[in-house]
Amino acid sequence: MKGAQQSRRRTLPPIMFASVLLVIGAQSSLLLAQQILGPLPEVISAADPTYPQIGRAAHISGVVNLHLTTDGKRVSAITEQTGPAMLIPFAEAYVRTWIFAEHAPTAFDVTIRYNYQEKSECETGIKINPAILHLPTEVEINAAGYCDSVRFFRNKKILAEQHAYAVELHFVINGREVETPSEVVVTNRINKNTFHSVPLPVKDGLLLVPEEMVNRSELYFETIIGQNQIDIPGISKYDLDKLWKIILIDRRIKGDNYSFYVPRTWNIRSSCLVEFEPLEGLGINMAVSFCRRPLNK
Numbered sequence: 001m002k003g004a005q006q007s008r009r010r011t012l013p014p015i016m017f018a019s020v021l022l023v024i025g026a027q028s029s030l031l032l033a034q035q036i037l038g039p040l041p042e043v044i045s046a047a048d049p050t051y052p053q054i055g056r057a058a059h060i061s062g063v064v065n066l067h068l069t070t071d072g073k074r075v076s077a078i079t080e081q082t083g084p085a086m087l088i089p090f091a092e093a094y095v096r097t098w099i100f101a102e103h104a105p106t107a108f109d110v111t112i113r114y115n116y117q118e119k120s121e122c123e124t125g126i127k128i129n130p131a132i133l134h135l136p137t138e139v140e141i142n143a144a145g146y147c148d149s150v151r152f153f154r155n156k157k158i159l160a161e162q163h164a165y166a167v168e169l170h171f172v173i174n175g176r177e178v179e180t181p182s183e184v185v186v187t188n189r190i191n192k193n194t195f196h197s198v199p200l201p202v203k204d205g206l207l208l209v210p211e212e213m214v215n216r217s218e219l220y221f222e223t224i225i226g227q228n229q230i231d232i233p234g235i236s237k238y239d240l241d242k243l244w245k246i247i248l249i250d251r252r253i254k255g256d257n258y259s260f261y262v263p264r265t266w267n268i269r270s271s272c273l274v275e276f277e278p279l280e281g282l283g284i285n286m287a288v289s290f291c292r293r294p295l296n297k
Contacts, residue, residue, distance in 0.1 A: 041100040043135040046094075051114065055143075056143050061116045064082070064088055064111070064113075065080070065111055067109050068107060075095055076105075094112070108137065116142075117142070130143070164211055165208070167206070167207040168206055168244065169184075178226075182202055185200070185223065187221075188219050189217035218235055220234075220235070244276060
């Protein structure tokens with residue numbers, strides 16, 4: 001027993017000594033790194049930071065951390081990245097636009113905060129600051145649902161005074177906008193076995209859907225465009241304050257606007273696409289298979 005106690009006493013001091021050396025070594029390394037790297041460089045030119053459209057559409061917020069190395073003028077390497085995968089590429093692209101005042105090559109960490117506010121500026125009445133810069137270490141990029149104020153307050157007034165949701169309709173055939181139909185039949189489900197259909201007029205491109213028809217069940221829309229019967233199922237109340245663009249294609253059209261509208265496996269003449277443009281101005285495409293059929297069949 002006595003020998004074991006002596007052995008324990010002999011081993012403790014080296015362990016404690018090693019711990020002290022590690023602490024001193026870490027502090028010395030940090031001080032040495034700070035001395036080598038020197039002061040942070042000054043950003044003399046940079047692109048305006050903007051919120052990624054894909055991030056706005058997905059309502060994504062998050063913090064991106066980057067470790068930058070400079071060559072004395074620009075960012076030469078980004079060796080560490082953390083944060084939402086959707087936002088990291090945009091953060092990297094932004095810092096690579098930075099031009100620094102001439103300095104000794106260095107390295108430092110940057111934090112970029114992306115803050116998305118769910119409510120639009122129309123709803124809050126508060127205009128947000130799109131970017132707050134504390135270069136070169138911190139950047140805050142802010143976004144809220146962009147609001148088309150004319151449409152927003154028009155729809156709000158119609159809902160309050162006429163107790164109806166205003167749907168703005170546009171129809172496009174083969175890339176050309178055509179006249180909207182004069183009537184749309186809207187159907188909702190009262191209960192499991194009962195459906196209620198109402199023909200509603202379209203005036204100046206606006207379809208007013210009565211508030212009492214909008215409940216937990218989805219709505220079904222039917223109308224006629226030329227020689228086509230259009231049936232659009234699965235519409236929720238959240239789609240009713242948007243601009244709708246119903247796109248019909250008789251042939252595959254190449255180009256930026258219509259090349260992607262009809263999947264290859266679909267029958268073009270029986271398919272259409274509904275493009276929702278919400279008040280925040282970001283289009284959402286909803287492809288509807290077999291929503292179109294010729295009237296003579």
